[in-house]
Amino acid sequence: DAGVIQSPRHEVTEMGQEVTLRCKPISGHNSLFWYRQTMMRGLELLIYFNNNVPIDDSGMPEDRFSAKMPNASFSTLKIQPSEPRDSAVYFCASTDRLREGTGELFFGEGSRLTVL
């Protein structure tokens, strides 16, 4: 079975540009999470969806960040405008109903974003 698929794997952009990160969760999973990993802050949750509905977006840093999940098989995380401090690895993760109450997640390989 395919795991969580993220694209692009690597993105280099200039400050001020719009960045869109994409995620395809594992088929049948109903919860999707966006995490960010930086040296300074470690791994932190940005937002998560349950059945395509945003449940907790308290980790979204500011209005420049937005996330959508138009259907059960696709989600995007958008940064507009991007800033150098947004440079990080962004992970998407998903889980199913059996595991969603426990926090056991299946992570993608991450999208490494560099903002110059």
Place this chain on the structure above:
Amino acid sequence: AQKVTQAQTEISVVEKEDVTLDCVYETRDTTYYLFWYKQPPSGELVFLIRRNSFDEHNEISGRYSWNFQKSTSSFNFTITASQVVDSAVYFCALSRNTGKLIFGQGTTLQVKP
């Protein structure tokens, strides 16, 4: 507030040595879950184990074992007879009953041949 502390930033061992990665957590919840995840050099996060707060028995899976002690709020991870392939960053994490994981800062394990 919930917090996870992994005091060991980096550990270096020689192959076949045993190594223990420490994890101490803070929470006021009575129901919670503890996790260990592995992040190999390729970058993805791989789930290793989940333990709920009502289950303190220790677990062994091959060369891996976990020691959960509520009295000391610790959830330590031991690798027996370490191998080069064990080289990775290991994260301990805590959650209530959702996928909102609180991660520790990670311990980088280097196993030298």
